[in-house]
Amino acid sequence: MHTLAQLQSGKLAGIQRLNLSADLTSLPVEIFNLADSLEILDLSNNRLRSLPKELSQFKKLKIIFASNNQFVELPEVLGQCESLEMVGFKANQIARISERALPPTLRWLTLTDNKLEALPDTIGQCRQLQKLLLAGNRLQQLPIGLSRCEKLELLRISANQITHCPEHVLELPNLAWFAFAGNPFSECKAPQATVPEISSSHLTLHEVLGQGASGVISKATWNSPQHQFPNEVAVKIFKGEVTSDGYPQDELRACLKVGSHPNLVKSLAQVNEPDCRALIMKLIPPAYKNLGLPPSFASCTRDIFPENFSLTTRQINKMIEQMTSVFEHLHAQQVCHGDLYAHNTLFDQDANILFGDFGAASMYHMLTVAQQEKIKAIEHRALGHFIEDLSGICAN
Template sequence: MQTLEQLKKGELVGATHLQLAEDLTQFPREIFTLADTLEVLDLSNNRLTELPADLSRLTKLRILFCSNNQFTRLPDALGVCESLDIIGFKHNQIIDVPETSLPENLRWLILTDNCIKVLPESLGDLERLQKLALAGNAITHLPNAIARCKNLELLRISSNQFAEFPYLLLSLPRLAWLAFSNNPFCDVRDEHAECMTLKRSQFEWQEVLGQGASGVISRAINREANDNLAREVAIKVFKGEVTSDGSPEDELDICLSVGEHPNVVTPLAKIAEDSMSALVMSLIPPNYFNLGQAPSFDTCTRDTFTQGQAFSISQIQHMVNQVDSVMAHLRSKRICHGDLYAHNMLIHPEGHLLFGDFGAASKYDCLPMYQQHGLQRIEQRAMTHFIEDMLNLCIEEDKQTEAYYDLKRRMFNIA
C-alpha cells in the first residue's frame, strides 16, 4: 500500500497500481499526476462519497475498487471511463445506480452489500459483462434488458428481495455460476434437528487452516470423549456479514442439508451460540492440495492453475467421475452448488477428490419443474468448463487417446 504523502512528493511517478487507505473524505487530485500510467486504483476503506467528474482523465484505468466507503450513488463519472472493465463498490450505502454510470466495456461489476432496489436498463448494453455480484441488496427484480447480457457467466443475487425466481436468467446462453439463496421466493432453512449441537467450550482451538469470504477454518481438539466425533476436527466459524456469494447462515444450512458423500467434506455437528455460528467438519489430511486457484483479474470467471500442472487422461476421467457423483447427489437434494470450480476442490496425490465451499449454493425444490431443469442446465455449463480446464492440463501423449476425445465430445454435448 502506498501513501498520499508519497504521491504528493512525486515518488510514485509512473505507477500502474495505486492503493490508498487513509480515511480519505475527498478524492486526492494528485492521483491525476498518474494519468498516463495508472491501470489499477484501489480506494477501499476510506470515507469517500463521490468521485470527480473528470475521472476519465485516467485514460488507462482498467480496475477501480471503492469498497468500504460511504457512497450512496454509483458515480456517473464511471460511465465515460472507456478503459474501465472491473468496478468494485462493495460495502457502501448505494441506493441509486444511474443509467449513465456503467461504462460500456465493463466485464466485472461488484455491488455487493449495498441498499440497491432497482437496476438500470442500461445494464443490458454491457455486451462484455461476464461477472455480476449483487448479493446483499434490496433488489426486487432484474431489468428485462439483462436478457441482452449474452456473455454473462457468473451472477450473485442472494440476500435480496426477489419475490419470484428471475426466469429471464434461464435464457442467458453462457450463465454457468448462479447464487440466489435467501430471497423471499426461497427463504427456507431446515431445522437440522438430527445434527448434534455442541458448545464452543468443548473444543481446544488450534491453528488456522484457511479462510475465505464467509469464514475462518481452524483445527480443533475435541476435549470430550464422544464415539460420534473424532478427537481432531476442523471448525468453520462463519462471519456475520453478507459475502459476495450470499449469507453465511445459508451456507451453514446447505452444508448440513447436503449431508454425507464420499467426495464432500463431512459435516459432523454445528455450534450455535449468540456469539458464534460454526460448522464442525471432518479434518482433511494435510496431503490434500487445491486442484486449482481462483480466477484472476484477467481470466475473470475462469480458474487459474499452477504452471507445469498436468494429469494423465485416466486421472482426469477419475476426477470428472467424482464430480459427476457429487453433482448427482446435489440434484437429488435439489441444491445447485453455484460455484463448481477446481479451486473449490481438494485432491489427494492418489486421486481422491473432495468438493467444498457451499457459500454460493442455493436450494431450488420450491421452484416449478421447468425452472429446476433450467438451473440444472446452468450447473452443467459449469461442468463443461471444469472438463475443459482439466483437458487443458492433460499430458501431451494422452491427447490422441479415445478417452480424451470422449471427454471432448461430452463437453460439447453438455454445452
C-alpha cells in the same frame, strides 16, 4: 499499498497500479499526473463519497476498486471512462445507480453489501458483462434488460428481497455460476437435522486452518471424550454477516441438506447458538492440496493453475468421474453449489478429490419443476467448464 507522501512527491510517476488508503474524503490533485499511465486504481478503505468528473481523463483505466467508502450512488463519471472493465464498490451505502454510470466496456461489477433497491434496465447495454455480484442489497427484482447480457457467466443475487424467481436470468445462455439463496422466492428457514447439534463449550479451538468470506476454519479437540466423533476435527465458525455469496446461515443449511458423499468434505455436527453458528467437519488429510487457483483479473470467471502444473489423462478422467458423481448427488438433493470450480476442490497424489465451500450454495426445492431443470442446466455448464479447464492442463 502506496502512501500519500509518495504520490505528492512525484515518486509514483508512470505507475500502472495505485493502491491508496489514507482516510481520503476527496482525490488528491496529484493523482491526475498519472492519467496517461494508470490502469488499476484501488481507493478502498477511505471516506470517499464522490469522484470528480476529471476521472474520465484516465484513458487507460481498466479497473477501479472503492470498497468500504461512503458512496451513496455509483459515480456517473465511471460511465465516461472509455477503457473501464472492472468496477468494485463493495460495502458502501449505494442506493442508486444512474443509467449513465455503467461503462459499456464493463466485464465485472461488484456491488455486494450496499443498499440497492433497483438496477437500471440499461445494464443490458453492457454486452461484455461476465461477472455480476449483487449479494446483500435490497433488490426486489432484476431488470429485463439483464437478459441482453448474453456473456454473463457468474451472478450473485443472494441476500436480497427478490420476490419472484427471475425467469429471464435462467435463460441466459452462458450463465454457469449462480447464487440466489436468502431471497423471498427461495426462502427456506427449516433447520437441517442431518447431523446432531452440540454445544460450542464441548470444543477447544486450536490453530487456524483457513478462512474465507463466510467464516474461519480451525482445528479443534473435544473437552471430554466423544466416541461418535474423531478426537481431532475441523470447525468452521461462521461470521454471521453477509458475504460476497450471501448469508452464512444459508451456506450451513445447504451444506447439511446435501448429506454425505465420498468426495464431499464430511460434516459431523453443528452448533446453532445465538452467538455462535458453526459446522464441525472431519479433518482433511494433509496429503490433499488445492487443485486450482481462483480466477484472475484477466481470466475473470475461469480458474487459473500454477505455472508448469499438469495432470495425466488418467488423473483427469478419475477427477471428472468423481466430480460428475458429486454434481449428480447435489442435484438429487435439489442443491445448487453455485461455485463449482477447481479452486474449491482438493486432490491427492492418487487423484482422489474432496469438494467443499458451500458459501454460494442455494436450495431450490421450492421452485417449479421447469425452474429446477434450468438451475441444474446452469450448474451443468460449470461442470463443463471444470472439465474443460482440466483438459487444458493435460500432460499427455
